[in-house]
Amino acid sequence: MTDSQQFTFKAETKQLLNILIHSLYKDREVFLRELLSNASDAINRLRFEMLTNANVLDADAELKIHVRADKDSRTVTIQDTGIGMTREEAIDHLGVIAQSGARKFLEAAKEKNVDASGMIGQFGVGFYSVFMVAEWVKVTSRSFHPDAEAVTWYATGDDAYQVSAGEMSERGTKIEIKLKEDAAEFAEEYRIKNIIHKHSDYIGFPIYVGDEKESVNKQTSLWRTSRNEITEDQYKDFYRQTTLDFEEPLSHIHFVTDAPVQLYALLYIPSKAERGVFALRKEDGLKLYSRNILIDDYNKDLLPEYLRFVQGVVDSEDLPLNVSRETVQSSGLMPKLKKVLTGQVIKELESMAKKDAEKYNSFWGEFGAYLKQGIAASPMDTENIQGLLRFKTNLNPETWSSLEEYVGRMKAEQKEIYFIVGEDSKSVLRSPHLDYFHAQGTEVLLLTDPMDSFMLMGLRKYKDFELKNVSQADVKIDEKEKEKAEAEKMPDTDFNTLIEKFKQVLGEQVADVRASSRLSQSVARLVDPDGTMNPEMQRVYKFLGKEYEVPKKILELNPSHAILKNLLKLENADLQTAIVEQIYDSALLVEGLHPDPSSIAPRVQRIIEAALQK
Ligand code: ADP
Numbered sequence: 228m229t230d231s232q233q234f235t236f237k238a239e240t241k242q243l244l245n246i247l248i249h250s251l252y253k254d255r256e257v258f259l260r261e262l263l264s265n266a267s268d269a270i271n272r273l274r275f276e277m278l279t280n281a282n283v284l285d286a287d288a289e290l291k292i293h294v295r296a297d298k299d300s301r302t303v304t305i306q307d308t309g310i311g312m313t314r315e316e317a318i319d320h321l322g323v324i325a326q327s328g329a330r331k332f333l334e335a336a337k338e339k340n341v342d343a344s345g346m347i348g349q350f351g352v353g354f355y356s357v358f359m360v361a362e363w364v365k366v367t368s369r370s371f372h373p374d375a376e377a378v379t380w381y382a383t384g385d386d387a388y389q390v391s392a393g394e395m396s397e398r399g400t401k402i403e404i405k406l407k408e409d410a411a412e413f414a415e416e417y418r419i420k421n422i423i424h425k426h427s428d429y430i431g432f433p434i435y436v437g438d439e440k441e442s443v444n445k446q447t448s449l450w451r452t453s454r455n456e457i458t459e460d461q462y463k464d465f466y467r468q469t470t471l472d473f474e475e476p477l478s479h480i481h482f483v484t485d486a487p488v489q490l491y492a493l494l495y496i497p498s499k500a501e502r503g504v505f506a507l508r509k510e511d512g513l514k515l516y517s518r519n520i521l522i523d524d525y526n527k528d529l530l531p532e533y534l535r536f537v538q539g540v541v542d543s544e545d546l547p548l549n550v551s552r553e554t555v556q557s558s559g560l561m562p563k564l565k566k567v568l569t570g571q572v573i574k575e576l577e578s579m580a581k582k583d584a585e586k587y588n589s590f591w592g593e594f595g596a597y598l599k600q601g602i603a604a605s606p607m608d609t610e611n612i613q614g615l616l617r618f619k620t621n622l623n624p625e626t627w628s629s630l631e632e633y634v635g636r637m638k639a640e641q642k643e644i645y646f647i648v649g650e651d652s653k654s655v656l657r658s659p660h661l662d663y664f665h666a667q668g669t670e671v672l673l674l675t676d677p678m679d680s681f682m683l684m685g686l687r688k689y690k691d692f693e694l695k696n697v698s699q700a701d702v703k704i705d706e707k708e709k710e711k712a713e714a715e716k717m718p719d720t721d722f723n724t725l726i727e728k729f730k731q732v733l734g735e736q737v738a739d740v741r742a743s744s745r746l747s748q749s750v751a752r753l754v755d756p757d758g759t760m761n762p763e764m765q766r767v768y769k770f771l772g773k774e775y776e777v778p779k780k781i782l783e784l785n786p787s788h789a790i791l792k793n794l795l796k797l798e799n800a801d802l803q804t805a806i807v808e809q810i811y812d813s814a815l816l817v818e819g820l821h822p823d824p825s826s827i828a829p830r831v832q833r834i835i836e837a838a839l840q841k
């Protein structure tokens with residue numbers, strides 16, 4: 228009976244192999260990094276298994292990785308005491324591309340149509356990177372299942388690989404590599420040690436080389452290493468290796484606490500909200516380790532949702548050892564961890580804002596919407612987040628201002644923080660609601676981001692100052708302006724006639740038409756009748772797509788405005804009607820509420836024609 232089976236690689240694997248085999252790539256050494264990382268993953272998975280299952284092969288074997296090299300035969304062997312593979316697993320896992328980095332690498336290679344081999348080191352293409360240096364590879368493995376049989380997987384980088392019964396009595400995986408002639412350097416022990424120091428120092432298990440009894444690597448994971456022993460580059464490397472984000476992170480947060488919980492954390496704030504196309508981590512969440520054992524690759528309970536852009540690792544000695552991914556959730560420890568981590572991230576952002584405003588502004592540009600969401604969704608955190616918010620204002624439309632800065636610039640008599648909501652800053656700056664704010668030089672926050680309306684649900688007050696929509700604010704108009712407006716006002720009887728005309732033309736479209744004392748430059752504005760939902764909430768409903776009709780508005784007219792005075796005298800009744808309609812439509816436009824803006828064009832044309840006839 229023959230137990231040997233032959234399989235062919237999938238098309239995309241062949242493609243990858245083809246690139247790797249022909250690569251003259253100078254950093255071929257990363258193959259060792261990839262194999263050691265797989266060995267370390269395998270040992271980690273075994274440790275995880277052993278938390279709940281004592282029935283494993285070689286339960287007492289040391290958890291370690293052994294690298295042996297033989298210059299004469301030009302071979303190098305990497306053996307681990309990890310979880311091992313059954314025959315089925317070897318076929319499933321080694322026969323196809325597992326690394327998402329490898330797939331992305333292929334896409335990039337295709338797209339760029341250049342010598343992509345220069346990028347292999349960055350991507351980390353996983354197990355197959357061995358074919359950069361190997362003439363052939365033989366993997367022998369024995370699974371932790373006590374009754375599993377050993378298996379051998381063999382490939383030369385051709386289209387096919389062979390699987391047969393293997394000979395191995397101990398648990399784990401052994402990878403034998405026959406090096407290509409031009410890769411003989413990797414059979415030198417000193418070279419191997421160098422590579423380990425460079426790329427794999429932080430692997431959490433001892434790596435022995437040759438017959439030496441001392442492990443070559445440091446063995447402490449980066450997050451458990453003291454800060455002053457880590458260089459900036461090491462921090463950045465670690466980020467890149469865990470995320471495959473090639474943009475440098477904006478900053479990292481590395482800390483250890485002992486109370487109220489013991490934890491190590493190494494967190495990163497990415498520089499872009501959008502994950503790169505090559506990103507390794509497709510989901511939100513932090514890596515959670517318990518005493519150095521990875522128990523969850525994407526834990527979403529360690530930070531509030533609004534900080535979900537944060538990347539990194541959390542490791543706690545306090546998590547009970549019999550944890551499973553499910554019981555982590557129910558252990559009372561999670562809320563404590565979350566509180567500490569949230570506090571640290573906010574502290575880091577505050578300090579970034581203080582020390583490097585430019586960097587913080589770039590953070591804000593990318594992640595501001597997340598924090599606004601936090602205000603809406605996590606009322607408990609509002610107080611902490613408030614200080615991190617940034618706004619453009621009518622007086623400072625180009626720069627970002629904090630609420631603290633806004634309040635610092637407020638006039639002595641100002642008792643409220645004013646804001647206006649709208650579609651974009653150009654149109655809100657033209658809003659008639661701002662007439663007096665402009666005239667009096669009062670600063671108003673311009674809230675033009677869809678998230679702003681949600682944020683306002685949780686942000687009603689900052690320090691002692693309530694936030695007030697300008698359309699609903701009482702403004703104090705100074706005596707001089709009042710007198711001037713009074714003097715220019717049209718007589719009451721005329722104004723009433725005009726109001727009747729507006730009501731007759733607009734009919735059901737408006738709730739009412741009335742005079743306003745709040746307008747100076749503008750002819751008209753729209754306001755909500757008392758008791759309707761405030762304009763921010765109306766927006767929230769609009770965004771949520773709730774069945775919801777914009778409530779009818781009140782049209783307020785400026786009795787001192789020349790246009791209205793002349794409108795009354797206009798003899799052409801059709802033209803008068805058209806202008807009334809146009810005034811209403813214009814008011815809808817600046818509110819961002821017009822349902823069909825282009826419908827205005829024909830009427831405007833009629834008005835122009837009439838103007839030219841004169
Ligand atoms: P990744 O490590 O991202 O999963 P790789 O291409 O590096 O992708 O490895 C492919 C798969 O092969 C691994 O997911 C694992 O299942 C299996 N494997 C590789 N090396 C080992 C090993 N030393 N022990 C056990 N399984 C391994």
Ligand code: MG
Nearest residue numbers: 264265353354
């Ligand atoms: Mg791997």
